[in-house]
Amino acid sequence: xxxxxxxxxxxxxxxxxxTLAIGWALVAFDGGTFTLNDLVGIQQRSAALGIVAVGxxxxxxxxxxxxxxxxxISLVSLIAAETMAGQTSNILTAVVVxxxxxxxxGLVNGVVITKLKVHAFIATLGVALVIRGVLDHLxxxxxxxxPVDFQQLGYARIGPIPVxxxxxxxxxxxxxxxxxxxxxxxxxxAVGGDVEVARLSGVRTDRVVIAAHVLCSLCAGVAGLxxxxxLGAGAPTVGTDGGYDLESIAAxxxxxxxxxxxxxxxxxxxxxxxxxxxxxxxxxxxxVNSFFKDVVRGVVIVVAVAVYARRTGRRAS
Amino acid sequence: xxxxxxxxxxxxxVILRMTGIGKSFLGIRVLRGIDLSATAGEVHAVVGENGxxxxxxxxxxxxxxxxxxxxxxxxxxxxxxxxxxEAQRAGVAIIYQEFNxxxxxxxxxxxxxxREPTRRGLVDRAAMDEATxxxxxxxxxxxxxxxxxxxxxxxxxxxxxxxVKALSVDARIxxxxxxxxxxxxxxxxxxxxxxxxxxGRGIAVLYISHRLREVFDLADRVTVLKxxxxxxxxxxKDVTTGELVKMMVGRELDAYFPAKAEESAIGxxxxxxxxxxxxxxxxIDLELRAGEIVxxxxxxxxGRSSLVKAIFGAEPFTxxxxxxxxxxxxxxxxxxxxxxxTEDRKAEGLALNQSVRDNALLVARAIGHRSRxxxxxxxxxxxxxxxxxxxxxxxxxGGNQQKVVLAKWLTxxxxxxxxxxxxxxxxxxxxxxxxxxxxxxxNAGTAILMISSELPELIGMSDRIVVLRDGRVAGQLPAGSxxxxxxxxxxxxxxxA
Numbered sequence: 001x002x003x004x005x006x007x008x009x010x011x012x013x014x015x016x017x018x019t020l021a022i023g024w025a026l027v028a029f030d031g032g033t034f035t036l037n038d039l040v041g042i043q044q045r046s047a048a049l050g051i052v053a054v055g056x057x058x059x060x061x062x063x064x065x066x067x068x069x070x071x072x073i074s075l076v077s078l079i080a081a082e083t084m085a086g087q088t089s090n091i092l093t094a095v096v097v098x099x100x101x102x103x104x105x106g107l108v109n110g111v112v113i114t115k116l117k118v119h120a121f122i123a124t125l126g127v128a129l130v131i132r133g134v135l136d137h138l139x140x141x142x143x144x145x146x147p148v149d150f151q152q153l154g155y156a157r158i159g160p161i162p163v164x165x166x167x168x169x170x171x172x173x174x175x176x177x178x179x180x181x182x183x184x185x186x187x188x189x190a191v192g193g194d195v196e197v198a199r200l201s202g203v204r205t206d207r208v209v210i211a212a213h214v215l216c217s218l219c220a221g222v223a224g225l226x227x228x229x230x231l232g233a234g235a236p237t238v239g240t241d242g243g244y245d246l247e248s249i250a251a252x253x254x255x256x257x258x259x260x261x262x263x264x265x266x267x268x269x270x271x272x273x274x275x276x277x278x279x280x281x282x283x284x285x286x287x288v289n290s291f292f293k294d295v296v297r298g299v300v301i302v303v304a305v306a307v308y309a310r311r312t313g314r315r316a317s
Numbered sequence: 318x319x320x321x322x323x324x325x326x327x328x329x330x331v332i333l334r335m336t337g338i339g340k341s342f343l344g345i346r347v348l349r350g351i352d353l354s355a356t357a358g359e360v361h362a363v364v365g366e367n368g369x370x371x372x373x374x375x376x377x378x379x380x381x382x383x384x385x386x387x388x389x390x391x392x393x394x395x396x397x398x399x400x401x402x403e404a405q406r407a408g409v410a411i412i413y414q415e416f417n418x419x420x421x422x423x424x425x426x427x428x429x430x431x432r433e434p435t436r437r438g439l440v441d442r443a444a445m446d447e448a449t450x451x452x453x454x455x456x457x458x459x460x461x462x463x464x465x466x467x468x469x470x471x472x473x474x475x476x477x478x479x480x481v482k483a484l485s486v487d488a489r490i491x492x493x494x495x496x497x498x499x500x501x502x503x504x505x506x507x508x509x510x511x512x513x514x515x516x517g518r519g520i521a522v523l524y525i526s527h528r529l530r531e532v533f534d535l536a537d538r539v540t541v542l543k544x545x546x547x548x549x550x551x552x553x554k555d556v557t558t559g560e561l562v563k564m565m566v567g568r569e570l571d572a573y574f575p576a577k578a579e580e581s582a583i584g585x586x587x588x589x590x591x592x593x594x595x596x597x598x599x600x601i602d603l604e605l606r607a608g609e610i611v612x613x614x615x616x617x618x619x620g621r622s623s624l625v626k627a628i629f630g631a632e633p634f635t636x637x638x639x640x641x642x643x644x645x646x647x648x649x650x651x652x653x654x655x656x657x658x659t660e661d662r663k664a665e666g667l668a669l670n671q672s673v674r675d676n677a678l679l680v681a682r683a684i685g686h687r688s689r690x691x692x693x694x695x696x697x698x699x700x701x702x703x704x705x706x707x708x709x710x711x712x713x714x715g716g717n718q719q720k721v722v723l724a725k726w727l728t729x730x731x732x733x734x735x736x737x738x739x740x741x742x743x744x745x746x747x748x749x750x751x752x753x754x755x756x757x758x759x760n761a762g763t764a765i766l767m768i769s770s771e772l773p774e775l776i777g778m779s780d781r782i783v784v785l786r787d788g789r790v791a792g793q794l795p796a797g798s799x800x801x802x803x804x805x806x807x808x809x810x811x812x813x814a
Contacts, residue, residue, distance in 0.1 A: 181439045181440055182438070182439060182440060183433050183435060183440055185440075186426060186430070186433055186440060187430075187431070189419070189421070189422060189426075190419055190422070190430050190431070193419040193420070193421055193422065194417075194419055196417070197417040197418065197419055197430070198419075198430065198431070199401070200401050200417050201402075201417065201430040201431035201432075202401070202402035202405060202431035202432065203430065203431045262419065262421050263421045
């Protein structure tokens with residue numbers, strides 16, 4: 001048990017397996033069944049949050065965070081759907097424009113944080129409000145239309161595996177690789193661990209933070225595209241309804257990444273997202289009141305972080 | 318053969334020459350006309366009180382600050398550094414007092430931070446590990462490997478990592494800022510060996526320390542700075558400690574330490590511990606009397622800090638008897654009239670962003686004590702000059718910060734005051750002032766327990782010395798015992814350093 005808790009990544013996976021087992025037992029006891037289909041459904045539902053959370057992991061590891069992802073997701077879904085306007089031939093343009101806007105938002109976040117020296121919390125909250133203003137001004141409801149071909153992204157499966165899940169896995173593996181094997185990855189940890197140490201070692205810290213934010217926003221952009229393909233249109237509330245801003249941060253922290261940065265990784269985040277999704281599924285199966293669901297999720301997150309904090313405290317003493 | 322000749326040729330070679338360095342901050346001149354040179358294989362000590370300009374001078378060398386006037390020549394070439402990295406590339410490595418390491422990352426990651434070797438665009442971890450291992454081997458360091466996490470290493474081991482980092486960038490000049498401040502006595506010996514190795518490689522070592530004994534142990538030459546100006550550069554063997562101190566402070570500190578307590582001045586028992594123990598301590602017997610200063614000696618990890626924390630209630634005793642009653646919390650400890658001046662004043666002693674006044678009143682406010690003395694009285698008592706109450710504590714020098722910590726405790730007039738390394742990182746002048754204050758407090762009837770890793774200080778100040786070993790009291794020594802006697806007791810018998 002101690003060995004499990006000693007490593008947050010392992011802890012979150014242990015919790016995930018335990019939750020699956022207990023959930024399965026509870027559902028079975030309740031007279032239902034928990035099938036492969038449900039597992040696949042979990043994957044499908046968690047893909048969007050998972051992609052955002054992987055991006056958020058980068059921002060948090062670099063000692064920052066991004067509160068603008070939810071509004072950015074809405075914006076991207078609208079831009080993509082309106083650019084596509086139901087035409088398959090517009091898909092490529094739409095994706096490029098959507099990701100371009102995402103990268104731009106990330107750039108703004110990063111520059112405001114590093115050059116204007118505004119704390120990430122305020123900087124990204126400000127950007128979030130700006131995007132909300134734009135959305136409120138231009139849209140009062142769903143807009144644009146996504147062609148059937150693009151909807152495949154949200155619904156198609158290769159064998160039993162949803163394309164969305166594969167997309168999530170690809171993003172996660174990509175970022176994992178980036179963090180583990182590239183200079184950029186090493187520097188993300190360094191900047192998040194101690195900006196001054198990184199700077200004095202010759203790391204151009206501002207660039208690292210900006211790049212982390214651009215990648216984080218790109219991930220949010222990908223999630224926005226995925227949600228547009230599911231909805232068949234863009235919607236100004238798709239990001240905020242999903243609570244992707246705070247939920248992605250919660251998933252990252254649940255996965256054992258330190259909110260202060262410099263410690264943690266993608267593997268933990270994936271576990272955190274899956275844990276939240278499995279809890280959700282089990283509650284759905286059991287038809288638990290949705291308010292109670294939120295209570296449990298809240299308790300799980302707080303308990304997890306308290307457990308990690310105990311472990312760090314013990315080491316320090 | 319050729320190699321040896323080359324080394325000889327280099328040994329006379331001047332690697333660093335700083336000439337006429339001047340620097341002002343916001344119109345205040347902090348350095349003027351400073352000359353400093355270093356040759357290959359030389360250990361050159363730079364000494365001076367806090368505020369003498371040592372740090373600024375080193376930061377200019379490191380490229381953190383740019384000089385307003387003067388030149389820096391490295392290897393005969395005039396250089397100006399706009400960024401620390403440029404200085405690093407030119408062969409200047411600085412090992413700061415607070416290490417520049419990432420605790421969550423591995424040794425190799427730290428050594429190669431900012432210049433990770435790559436192969437086909439990816440970080441080549443095998444090459445990093447191998448290079449790090451090789452350097453660790455060269456330094457005879459086998460207690461940890463390249464993949465160990467820095468947070469799991471001891472302070473001394475972390476220092477080795479810093480040195481490896483310096484070697485890996487092919488540093489020709491290594492600056493060490495107070496390298497022994499956080500080391501135990503026996504680790505200092507290991508550091509000396511490492512420094513000799515650096516010398517042997519033809520590296521010029523600039524050694525900044527408050528501990529003059531180390532300066533004489535290590536340095537070939539000594540440069541003394543005072544108030545931002547160059548006082549003298551002399552061969553270490555040609556000066557005495559007294560002369561150096563005089564150059565630094567401009568006056569002769571005739572008595573290093575205030576007089577010991579008279580037998581008659583030692584009064585009633587203020588604190589007793591019988592068989593005290595907890596996770597780190599066992600069977601502690603201790604008695605403190607009004608008017609005496611009791612020194613606590615011991616190696617790193619012998620439980621010195623645990624002892625004062627247990628008495629204070631921060632990490633309470635779980636076994637044994639204590640009078641006043643064993644405090645279960647800090648609050649209880651303070652209420653019982655016990656104060657603790659912690660080892661790490663920045664992290665544990667002061668709220669750095671708050672004013673001198675707020676810090677001085679921290680304890681009094683926390684326990685709702687109505688102090689009869691005013692803050693200005695307090696600051697006068699601790700000789701804090703200038704006593705500007707609204708200044709944020711972070712802007713004060715180490716010595717003045719320590720005086721604020723003292724003032725904080727004086728508000729509640731504690732019966733027992735515990736000091737954990739009271740003069741660490743404090744300059745010579747302020748050190749003497751703190752020593753005087755401690756003695757004054759004792760004379761006024763406070764019982765004082767003082768931990769110090771500096772044996773001369775411990776012996777100079779203490780009326781009695783308690784030696785700890787492995788969490789137990791290894792023995793007691795009278796005032797004026799020799800350093801050897803203390804060390805023999807502190808290290809296991811016969812293994813004294």
